Amino acid sequence: MRQESSPVLDVRGIEKSYGPNRVLRGVSFTLEKGSIYGLMGANGAGKSTLIKVLSGAEAPDGGSILRDGETVVFPDPLAAQRSGIGTVHQNPNDGVILDMTVAENLALDRLSDGSSPVLFSRRRTEAQAVEVAATLGMHLDKATLRAPVRELGVSERQLLVLARQLSRRPRLLILDEPTSALSSEESARLFDLVRALAADGMTVLFVTHKLAEIDQLCDRVGVLRDGAMQGEFDPQPDGTGFSWPTVLTALFDRTPAQMARDALPGGEPVLSLKGVRVFPDTPAFGLDVRQGHVTVLLGLLGSGKTELLEWVFGAGRAASGRGTLDGKPYAPGHPHDAIRQGVYLVPESRHEQAIIPGWSLASQMTLPFTADFTAGTLMRTGAERRAAAAKMREIGVVASGPNAPIETLSGGNQQKVVIGRWLLGKPRVLLLDEPFRGVDINARHDIGAIVRELASSAAVLVATSDVDEALEVGDRIVVFNSGQVTADMPLAEASRERLIDAMSIRASQFLGPEAGPGQRTPGTAGKERGA
Known part of the structure; x- marks a missing residue:
């Protein structure tokens, strides 16, 4: 661990x-x-607001920020950047322009700072982009540089934003859940880079809900709860990392033992899949999803788990396969067919696939079932609000009310809204694709409790790329590797080591040393659909 030196940023009594x-x-x-410095906080603790204050996106109501001992005020994010503060937000779409090319996004700062010539030059822009990408060790061929960012997956967008921030050489780098969309290889490369930057004098504020990341990276961790700092903790002197029972008690105001759960045994199959091949060149497999417990499909990005869930939901195709639902043939040709039969999907990217910007929580939640809240051609808005408010109370959504815009909620509460939407229907099978992405530990626990309660009356299939999430929520864990099942075990037999052994290491599309011209086609290889 590095020795403490002079303060770069001193945050004092911030109110908002x-x-x-x-x-x-x-x-x-x-x-x-x-x-x-690691920052942890439960759902709605104020982490996102604090980051907005530090990055100039929000003005504090009270308190002060001192940089190098002098009080600073950031009227906007540009002022914070000029002051040496770089921020990578949790949602990578906040830092990219989807319809611009990869090269244009990487060179965006130079294109917009007035230093570029009036006439646009693609060659010059791509050369600048390669320069920026090199700060993160990214290898981009010409086809990738010229592809629209919209064709990239979430993890690739996150890497673009990170590279652009690093190219500015900030004195303080704020990373908000930076690994939520990254593969294990990309995360490991990021950790190596963060350590090197800190050793070179850069200060890093690392916001995460993953305990292992804090142990691997952080010199100190601060815990935020209900908008107040509950304590700051240093690693134990014996080199075993942080005292997690102490940290988690500060985080949740309850001990880890009070959060423990028992595995559920499972009952009869609700959804049965036979002879499934997600990709044409993979062997066929079968899968039964049973009522009474939670089945987890564990696989890295690109393993095919998203394609499998979309096929079951009628939103995509598989190379082959057939299914039954409660013993009857099931072959939805469209999501409407699946919804009509009680098969619902919480998609991988809530921002792009599940949320309509500007809509109220009530409208977001009742969207699939608007016919239940209409009289002729008119919406019964009162009934819509009452139904949404009741479900929000039931699943613990923290918001001012059903009329609040969804943008005012934290990531964990937004995800609860997306899940709560389907609980207004009559779920027979609930498919959840990366439901814990970008949510904190407490929200993960709450969401896990919601889906486990639902499992008593429906089949639940959760797809995730995170081993710890699989162990936390699953009663049965099926490992998916390149379109095939490589392990299937009950929770009692599962361990991190066994699960990791069954998962392959996917070469990063951007970071792999083998990446080079002609070796990648944007929007295809290794990308989870719909990201």
């Missing part, structure tokens, strides 16, 4: 409220030069 909702309550902490 939205109307009567007091989001930050006198938050104070210090970031030392060359240190990696």
Whole structure:
């Protein structure tokens, strides 16, 4: 661990409220030069608001920020950037322009700072993009540079934003859940880079809900709960990392033992799949998803798990396969067919595939079932609001009410809304694709409790690329590797080591040393559909 040195940023008594909702309550902490400071917080703790304040996106109501001992004020994100603060937000779409090319996104700062010539030159832009990409060790061929960012997966978009921030050489780099969309290889490369940057004097504020990441990277961890700092913790002197029972008790106001669960045994198959080949060149497999417990499909990005769920939902195709639902033939040709039979999907990217910007929570939740809330051609808005409010209370959505825009909610609460939408129907099978992406530990626990309660009356299939998430929520874990099942075990027989052994290491599309011209086609290889 590095020795503490001079403070780069001193945060003192930051306050922030939205109307009567007091989001930050006198938050104070210090970031030392060359240190990696981990920040953890449960759902709605105020992490996102704090990051917005530090990055100039929001003005605090009280308190002060000192940089190198002098008070600074950031009227906008550009002022924070000029002051040496770089931020990579949780949602990578916040940092990219989807219809511009990869090269244009990487060179965006130079294109917009007035230093570029008036006439646009693709050759010059691509040369600048390669320069920016090199800060992260990214290998991009010409086809990739000229592809629209819209064709990339979530992880690739995240890497573009990160590379652009690093090219500015910020004194303080804020990373908000940076690995939520990355593969294990990409995450490992990111960790190596963060360590090297800190050793070179850069300060890093690393926001994550993953305990292993804190142990691997951080010199200190601060815990935010209900808008207030609950404590700061240093690694144990014996070199075994942080005292997690102490940290988690501060995080949740309850001990880890109080959060434990028993595995559910499972009952009769609800959804049965036979002779399935997700990709044409993979062997066929079968899968029964049973009522009474949660089945987890564990696989890395590109393993085919998203394609499998979309096929079951009628939103995609498989090379072959047939299914039954409650013993009857099941072959949806369209998501409408699946929904009509009680098969629902929570997609991988809630921002692009599940949320309509600007809509209220009530409208978001009732969207698939609008016919139930209409009288002739008119919406019964009162009934819609009451139904949404009741479900929000039931699943613990923290919001001002059903009329609130969904953008005002934290990531964990947004995900609860997306899941709660389907609970207004009559689920027979609930498919959840990466439901914990970008949500904190407490929200993960809450969402896990919601789906486990649903499992008593329906079949639940959760797809994830995170081993710890699989162990936390699953009663049965099926490992999916390049379109085929490589392991199938009950929770009692599962361990991190066994699960990792069954998962292959996917070469990163951008970071692999073998990447080069002609070796990648944007929008195809290794990408989860719909990302």
